[in-house]
Amino acid sequence: MSRRSGRFGTGATLLDRRTAPVYGLQRGRSLIGCLEVSVRSSSGGYPVRVGGGVRGMLPEVAASIASSGRCAIIADERVAGLWYHEVASSLASHGIEAVPAFFPAGEASKTRESWAALTDVLMDAALGRDCCVVSLGGGVTGDLAGFVAATFLRGVPFVQLPTTTLAMIDASVGGKTGVDHPAGKNLVGAFHAPAAVLADPDFLATLDAGIRAQGYAEAVKHGVILDAAYAEWLAERAGALLEGDTEAVQRSVVRSVELKAGVVSDDEFEAGRRRILNFGHTVGHALELESGYTLGHGHAVAAGMVAEARIGEELGVTAAGTADAIRALVGPFGLPASHPLLAHPRRLAAHMIRDKKTRSGVVHIVRLEDLGRTGVGDATTVPVREDELVRIIGSFVAED
Ligand SMILES: NC(=O)c1ccc[n+]([C@@H]2O[C@H](COP(=O)([O-])OP(=O)(O)OC[C@H]3O[C@@H](n4cnc5c(N)ncnc54)[C@H](O)[C@@H]3O)[C@@H](O)[C@H]2O)c1
Ligand SMILES: [Zn+2]
Numbered sequence: 580m581s582r583r584s585g586r587f588g589t590g591a592t593l594l595d596r597r598t599a600p601v602y603g604l605q606r607g608r609s610l611i612g613c614l615e616v617s618v619r620s621s622s623g624g625y626p627v628r629v630g631g632g633v634r635g636m637l638p639e640v641a642a643s644i645a646s647s648g649r650c651a652i653i654a655d656e657r658v659a660g661l662w663y664h665e666v667a668s669s670l671a672s673h674g675i676e677a678v679p680a681f682f683p684a685g686e687a688s689k690t691r692e693s694w695a696a697l698t699d700v701l702m703d704a705a706l707g708r709d710c711c712v713v714s715l716g717g718g719v720t721g722d723l724a725g726f727v728a729a730t731f732l733r734g735v736p737f738v739q740l741p742t743t744t745l746a747m748i749d750a751s752v753g754g755k756t757g758v759d760h761p762a763g764k765n766l767v768g769a770f771h772a773p774a775a776v777l778a779d780p781d782f783l784a785t786l787d788a789g790i791r792a793q794g795y796a797e798a799v800k801h802g803v804i805l806d807a808a809y810a811e812w813l814a815e816r817a818g819a820l821l822e823g824d825t826e827a828v829q830r831s832v833v834r835s836v837e838l839k840a841g842v843v844s845d846d847e848f849e850a851g852r853r854r855i856l857n858f859g860h861t862v863g864h865a866l867e868l869e870s871g872y873t874l875g876h877g878h879a880v881a882a883g884m885v886a887e888a889r890i891g892e893e894l895g896v897t898a899a900g901t902a903d904a905i906r907a908l909v910g911p912f913g914l915p916a917s918h919p920l921l922a923h924p925r926r927l928a929a930h931m932i933r934d935k936k937t938r939s940g941v942v943h944i945v946r947l948e949d950l951g952r953t954g955v956g957d958a959t960t961v962p963v964r965e966d967e968l969v970r971i972i973g974s975f976v977a978e979d
Pocket of ligand 1: 655657658661684685686689716717718719720722742743744745746749750751752753754755756764765782783784785786787790793876877
């Protein structure tokens with residue numbers, strides 16, 4: 580039985596006032612409406628459009644932001660092999676030239692070296708400020724392509740075409756771009772809002788089941804920090820979501836984007852409340868780094884959320900039983916609630932101390948008070964000393 584009654588959203592419609600149905604599209608196997616969520620940003624805001632077939636809107640969007648009629652499509656080699664031709668052809672049929680810029684798939688490519696190589700491709704193609712960058716891929720591509728766009732000629736517009744659940748649900752929205760550094764994840768980057776996000780679930784047809792599942796770690800996170808009923812809906816519909824049920828996937832992407840948009844619209848540069856989106860990521864990033872980036876981001880976040888809730892319970896700021904509740908929410912997606920590397924609390928704590936969220940040798944963990952509720956203002960995070968962190972993680976690993 581659920582800890583909360585009711586359903587997320589408003590019943591007949593999932594949409595809040597920021598969201599309005601735009602149009603219906605016949606595409607492939609299904610007729611589903613395209614939904615739009617607006618995100619406010621200092622550069623004027625941007626739409627996130629969600630629906631089967633919305634990738635067909637790319638030429639129109641590209642034409643409106645790239646007066647030269649030229650754009651770079653940045654994709655990893657795997658996604659390029661599957662989708663580049665279709666996307667480039669749709670641009671060509673509207674008279675827009677695509678410059679291909681590819682890199683090897685995987686987190687190991689999210690580096691300054693890849694950023695430099697991709698920038699060189701744009702430079703060699705003599706693209707100007709009147710071009711745009713199209714990010715075609717998952718979160719790695721979005722972060723990398725966004726950083727290329729943020730820095731090329733001091734910044735050109737870019738469009739996000741997310742192709743993984745994780746990128747649709749989370750990474751393509753919010754304007755955080757960047758690359759990893761040997762000292763940690765995402766340590767070099769910039770805020771650079773996209774001109775538009777076109778989240779087309781049709782892309783997911785070619786995605787491996789394991790990678791598809793990982794995106795729901797971020798969706799569960801959105802529910803855990805902001806909307807407990809949504810978290811429970813996700814766990815109940817995990818089977819349908821993993822199978823790619825069109826309506827369920829679209830509802831999930833829209834609800835997650837609504838929740839994230841609500842936070843980043845009010846705190847674009849993470850001066851305060853946006854920090855809640857880091858829930859599960861303080862431990863999660865340390866696990867990723869310690870694994871040499873062999874651990875997937877969704878797996879790291881799932882285990883990280885359970886660990887951070889247990890730390891919160893131990894510190895007395897999180898309601899007892901919350902970590903177990905999160906464990907029950909990630910389970911139906913086949914996501915891990917723990918990880919063997921948690922047996923090395925000293926090494927993990929050292930990574931966390933170096934993480935950019937850290938101030939003066941103290942680790943700040945998101946203060947989750949209960950499912951769906953975090954602290955606010957100065958209580959958005961809770962400080963934990965390194966020795967305390969080592970002790971607490973050490974203690975619950977001993978129990979597992
Ligand atoms: N900027 C943000 O706000 C933000 C938020 C969350 C996560 N992230 C970042 O996102 C990254 C993880 O994203 P990810 O899990 O999407 O990783 P990813 O981009 O590496 O994609 C995972 C794998 O799926 C493949 N793939 C992608 N789309 C495909 C498709 N449609 N069909 C077949 N294969 C496909 C890729 O080639 C890759 O091998 C991490 O680097 C994380 O830090 C960023
Ligand atoms: Zn994440």
